[in-house]
């Protein structure tokens with residue numbers, strides 16, 4: 610027996626048929642359900658118009674109704690942590706976000722570093738206040754295509770120290786649960802160490818993976834191990850370790866020296882059985898570009914390549930772990 614909708618299907622183009630999930634006619638009303646995943650508003654309207662035009666006026670069809678469905682984008686959270694302050698965690702988080710965005714991902718950045726929020730400066734959007742809509746914050750856009758929200762936008766710098774656990778944890782939730790739109794990857798720059806904000810991050814927002822930043826010195830590495838234990842206890846998979854400030858490139862003669870040693874992080878990663886994700890050199894160009902609000906990962910120099918390589922490894926990890 611032929612399906613009564615066969616004639617209607619024949620009126621649809623192959624592109625529409627590829628998106629057609631169901632089609633039925635009840636009492637003269639044709640109801641088509643189409644998958645509109647990945648389409649923007651204009652493309653969705655065009656799809657609707659095309660289906661309506663193709664089905665309207667066909668025998669037995671008095672009215673056409675269209676329902677569009679879309680896969681909800683699953684957002685993955687990558688937490689960037691460190692055992693101690695000053696190892697370049699925020700610099701790595703900002704540039705990792707920019708490098709992932711350059712590689713085609715839709716990336717957002719949360720600056721959860723309550724005691725030293727630096728992402729507004731690193732992304733060149735200092736002083737820009739986020740708006741809110743329906744009691745949700747709207748991330749601040751920037752030239753780098755990485756919408757961002759920072760603790761620094763919620764609190765005044767000199768008051769941060771007075772913020773106690775529950776306040777800080779509540780603020781973090783406002784940032785993570787903001788109106789992030791269609792982003793697929795949220796990079797979260799955590800405060801150094803193992804305090805309330807980190808615990809809220811683990812318990813309430815459950816990152817999909819953690820990246821640990823360390824410098825090559827023993828002291829930094831001991832603290833990095835401690836930070837890693839926190840994630841392990843919280844059952845957050847460790848994506849791997851990054852060695853920052855490894856190898857100093859002399860701006861005059863380009864000779865490379867190792868003021869903090871070399872390879873300590875790679876050895877520690879091997880020891881701990883976690884992947885080593887790469888090295889970012891100690892390079893004055895990184896500090897200067899960062900201070901100027903132009904993330905080096907957005908440029909074309911060797912600094913950008915170091916962050917791009919990092920993004921490739923972390924991107925591969927994300928692609929291998931589509932589901933939790």
Ligand SMILES: Nc1ncnc2c1ncn2[C@@H]1O[C@H](COP(=O)(O)OP(=O)(O)OP(=O)(O)O)[C@@H](O)[C@H]1O
Nearest residue numbers: 694695696697698699700725854890891892895896
């Ligand atoms: N690879 C690098 N080469 C040169 N300078 C760097 C590098 N990484 C970070 N810096 C500089 O070191 C300083 C500290 O970096 P950053 O603020 O990212 O560290 P942090 O670990 O996030 O510190 P905190 O925990 O205190 O926020 C900044 O001035 C930054 O520009």
